[in-house]
Amino acid sequence: MARSSGKDAQALFQSLCTAYAATPTNLKIIDLYVGFAVLTALIQVVYMALVGSFPFNSFLSGVLSCVGTAVLAVCLRIQVNKENKEFKDLAPERAFADFVLCNLVLHLVIMNFLG
């Protein structure tokens, strides 16, 4: 049972890798950005766990800005992905412009909340 699940896990991992390698480059770039943002958020959480949460608004705004840009980048990826039939007639430039606008608003609020 364990061996077969181990083999299954390996086969699964392999097929995931091959399937992911087939995605277009622009989507991979967005995925990289999302990963970076989440990693930064995790680093901030670990730092807070070590040092204490005294200026809580700074911690909150830092983490929420990372999570926020990750979420917005995922939204951009959804809209730009050619395989999504729903967004067939949405120009990628428009999607990117919306992404930039939303990020502007997010970071304006974060800068205000940072203290």
Place this chain on the structure above:
Amino acid sequence: MTSTASSNSKLPPKTSVPQSTQYHRLHSLNWTINWPSMAAPESSTATTAVNNTLRHAFGNVLSFFILLLIGVLAFSIRLFSVIKYESVIHEFDPYFNYRVTQFLSKNGIYEFWNWFDDRTWYPLGRVIGGTVYPGLTLTAGTIWWFLNSLNIPLSVETVCVFTAPIFSAFASWATYLLTKEVKGSGAGLTAAALLAMVPSYISRSVAGSYDNEAVAIFALIFTFYLYIKTLNMGSLFYATLNALSYFYMVCSWGGYTFIINLIPMHVLLCIVTGRYCPRLYIAYAPLVVLGTVLAALVPIVGFNAVMTSEHFASFLVFIVIHVVALVYYIKGILSPKMFKVAVTLVVSAGLAVCCAMMAVLIALVASSPTKGWSGRSLSLLDPTYASKYIPIIASVSEHQPPTWPSYFMDINVLAFLVPAGIIACFSPLSDASSFVVLYIVTSVYFSGVMVRLMLVLAPAACILSGIALSQAFDVLARSIKFQLPGFPTNSEVDAGDSNPITVEAKNNAPKTDKTGEPSKDRPSRKNKKKGKEQAERPSVKGKPEKKRLLVLPMGASILALLLLVLLSAFYVVHSVWAAAEAYSAPSIVLTSYSHDGLHVFDDFREAYAWLSHNTDVDHKVASWWDYGYQTTAMANRTVIVDNNTWNNTHIATVGTAMSSPEKAAWEIFNSLDVKYVLVVFGGLVGYPSDDINKFLWMVRIGGGVFPHIKEPDYLVNSFL
């Protein structure tokens, strides 16, 4: 906006099919107004194109004027108290808001944010900047500043008095937009007209009722509209606007927790019923992150935005939607066999991790005595909570459960149009209509707990009744139209206005025009699309589309139409009566009719004017907390307790002093530096809500903190 001849028959049906993947915009589907001159002769496509353009333009202009009239109606029905009495601020809470707005207009916004008020809660004071919902005062202050910069010299009081009617006009326009997203513009206009007059909303937004709900209901409806619009369109731009509108709602009213719990509930509903789509993610995830940060920006909410249980639902659903999105993504890129393998692996490993995390979370929440909820929210969820533990919340008359007649008084005819609207929402069921159904169900429950929350029920009732009425008028008018003498009654009739039910029956309509549709959906209001469809029609006409339209007998439908109009007339008459007689009393000016005519009692203002003329500026005035705001605003004296009721012990101290014999009471008041005690006595004219009536609450609240005050001591037959 007009239901043109050809467009309806070929547009794709709404998302009754789950996981429909069409990027469609709802308002391109014309569910709307019946036009008398419907029979479009297929003689030449050019003339029909011109006809359609004309009808379209006429429809747009007509609905613009209708909306303008609805706004004027909403504004003017709220002016009864200004006409009958004067342009004065009503009740108690609005006086505090008025005083804060005066301060803001005099001293500017930085002083307002940092204002520490030492004229209330005498030894303690109150941090105004951090304990007030700033939306209303900032809105009125901005309007006042803007008008004054244009050299229109309106006083602050005038602006405050008329803020509520103006925002109720905005609210009815927002209702139009929301209902248009759900069912089309005919239903939208009906719902807007109903909201302009619904008595429950009038009661809290009459001219002079300068309270949070005046702007908050507009913000609520507008936020819901933007959420539905984002859900329908999948556009990140509207998601940003949604978050900003939610921010305005958080600034305005404590009821914003309703939004941040209803939207996650709807998202969960969509996921559970298998209607997850990427648009749902775009509608929800940015709202949560942006909304939380924006809510934390408002001082009164602060860190409560991430630490209280009211917000946990949104975070939970945030995690759930990410898991679901990941699952769909992996399902999309793997083959079905590998996906099954993945599922078994993940389920076995992930379940253990999940249980561990849930246990930790539950332990954390259970360790706080109120399970992380605030007192008011707990009293909403458990209606008996307040009367057991927090007598102050229980004593406010607007926190009592409503009686059955108050439903009929407050939403009148809508009370039995709502079930019809709920049924109409299910055919077909889309994300937007499931949201509206969820909204009405939750708001009916909460309105049953507190009569004050009938206000949240009102917009939902108007939306659903608007949908029901509009559908009914649709069917009846169509029945009459198609049975008029000399009208072609064959299958050409797919030229007609389509009932959503019957459009669904044609789900297997030619696929050719379906795929052609979505790419043309973007310029949906543009007439060239309709013209192009006109050109396509002859080619499709080859397949006879036998549409079974719902048609009732002529006599019955005329009678039903008349009865519906009569019903609406009853509603209008009732609303105007309620606005004029029941909800326009300013409650600081009282009238009574006696044998020698009308007496007007201005006792409250006379008393405050006496205080302000005959006492020193530093003298402290003690009264029951009801009159605190009015005393500080009109008499300009320091009070001990006021309507904010944030400090139960302080109120209990005053209550004890009111319930004790003279010597003990003198000791208490002396320790608080009180110089004057204000007591309201209504025995001379039979005024029913004076301090003698409230006396038992003083005893109860005092006894809640000081055990030597026992309620049975104050009752005559205390052994009963």
